[in-house]
Amino acid sequence: xxxxxxxxxLKNERHFGDDLASAVERVRNPVVVGLDPRWEQLPAGLxxxxxxxFSQRADAYRQFCQEVIDVVAPLVPAVKPQAAFFEExxxxxxxxLAHVIAYAQKHGLLVIFDGKRNDIxxxxxxxxxxxxxxxxxxxxxADAVTVSPYLGADxxxxxxxxxxxxxxxxxxxxxxxxxGSHMLQDLQVDGRPLYRRVADYVEGQSADTRGKxxxxxxxxxxxxxxxxxxxxxxxxxxxxxxxVPGFGSQGGTAKDxxxxxxxxxxxxxxxxSRGIIFAHRKPAYRERFxxxxxxxxxxxxxxxxxxxxxxxxxxxxxxxx
Numbered sequence: 001x002x003x004x005x006x007x008x009x010l011k012n013e014r015h016f017g018d019d020l021a022s023a024v025e026r027v028r029n030p031v032v033v034g035l036d037p038r039w040e041q042l043p044a045g046l047x048x049x050x051x052x053x054f055s056q057r058a059d060a061y062r063q064f065c066q067e068v069i070d071v072v073a074p075l076v077p078a079v080k081p082q083a084a085f086f087e088e089x090x091x092x093x094x095x096x097l098a099h100v101i102a103y104a105q106k107h108g109l110l111v112i113f114d115g116k117r118n119d120i121x122x123x124x125x126x127x128x129x130x131x132x133x134x135x136x137x138x139x140x141x142a143d144a145v146t147v148s149p150y151l152g153a154d155x156x157x158x159x160x161x162x163x164x165x166x167x168x169x170x171x172x173x174x175x176x177x178x179x180g181s182h183m184l185q186d187l188q189v190d191g192r193p194l195y196r197r198v199a200d201y202v203e204g205q206s207a208d209t210r211g212k213x214x215x216x217x218x219x220x221x222x223x224x225x226x227x228x229x230x231x232x233x234x235x236x237x238x239x240x241x242x243x244v245p246g247f248g249s250q251g252g253t254a255k256d257x258x259x260x261x262x263x264x265x266x267x268x269x270x271x272x273s274r275g276i277i278f279a280h281r282k283p284a285y286r287e288r289f290x291x292x293x294x295x296x297x298x299x300x301x302x303x304x305x306x307x308x309x310x311x312x313x314x315x316x317x318x319x320x321x
Contacts, residue, residue, distance in 0.1 A: 014167025016144060017206075017215035017241060021266050023077035023110050028318040029306040030265070032112065032243070033072045034273025035081040035100060037061040041278045043294040058092035061085065065100045068277050071298045073107035075306065078143075080243075080271055083115040101140060112243065113142035116173065118155050125158035132159070133166030144169040146221060146243070149198050150184070160205055160218055169217040169241070172202050175233060177223025177246030199233055206240040215241050215267065222260065224252025224270065231259035234267070242268040248275030248305070254312035265318035270309065276301045 024030050039051050039060075046064055049056030069079065081100055086093035104111050117127045131140045147159050149172050159170045175185055175195040185195040199220065206216030222233050224246035234242070242260050246252040247270050260268035279285045279301035280294035289297040310316040 015211040016163065016167060016169030016217045017209070017219075018211040018213045019143070019167070020077070020110060020169070020241060020269065021213040021215065024266060024269065025318055025320060027075060027077055028315075028320055029076065029309060030261070030269045030315050030318075031076040031302065031305055031309065032078045032080050032269045032271040033068065033076055033276050033302065034114070034245075034271050035065045035068065035079055035277065036273040037064050037085050038278075041274075041281060043280060044291040054089040055092040058086065058089035058096040061089065061093065062096035062099050064277075065096075066103045067295060068298055069100075069104050069107055069109065071295050072276070072302055073104070073109055075299070075302050076109070078110035078112055078269060079104050080112040080114045080273075082273070083113065098140065101142060105134065105141070105143075110143045111141075112171065113140060113145045116146045116148050118148045118151055118159075120151055120155045121158070124151075124155050125162065128159040128162035132162050132168035132170075134168075137166045142168070144171060144219070146171045146173065148173050149201070153201065156201075156205070156218075160209070163217050164209060169219060171219040171221050171241070171243040172198065174198050174202060174220040175222050175226065175229050177225040177250055177252065181223070195229075195233075196236070199236055203237040203240050206237070210239050213266065214262075215239055219243055221245065223250075224257045225250055227256040227259065230257065234259050234261075238262075240267075244268050244270045246271075248272045254305075254308040257309075258313040261314040263314055263317065265313070265315040270305075272301075272305055276305065 042064055046060045051057055086097035101111050113131050130138055131142050131145045132138055134141045147170050163169050187194045202218055202220050205218035209216035216239055219241035222230055222242045222244055224244050244257050244260050257270050280289050280297040285297040
């Protein structure tokens, strides 16, 4: 697909790259709160039901995530529900996830559907049509989705096409934060690691869909736990939004992610899941808040992360929109 064809895809007045920039500037920070509900880590009071009753578990996940959203909506630009934890509950979990997405958007948040979807041809298009686009354009009505690239370009183009048509976006797995990522992503292909080949493709798609704020609608997932590679990819992908996992519980720090940003403080959003939503279980917050005041722990952890990013990264240069 050439540049002219790609630019022709952007039929919607909304542009995800621009919308994400505006959302980050509005709250003056790039924090994404990952909504990964785990039964054994929920606060007391939400686990009174039987975990074997999937309907009750799903409702507990819905309530928990909505109460997290109540706290973080004024503070951050986006949330990232992890579909797997809802899918574990079967049909009831899917209903709960739909409620969580709608609730987050009602509270002014962008929603990144973390499902790491992909397939080829019409199946990839069906995934994209089902997930991407608000206002009745899709079943899930998400603003963006995470996508695996390892089926090739013909598996990614349907997502980019639907996203451009509906004012949505996607984040392609490029260099992830998990220890086992080296098995494939670091393989040498013609003298370069495979993740660089994927990065080149994603940057091309970003450049061809670039909005007014300098970034395209096709983003990259780039982990916080390999800061040298993160810096390398920022240089190689100047027009690509980064979704950066690995902060907090996986060991990534504010200094580790500093190279992900441009000098305006844009270009990257940093995800934190367990470190925020289960902050009441961390030693630093357990004695202060405990289960009874778990939402206060969520707020404290979110504010702490925001402060760290403002102090240690170009996110401190953000000005309110």
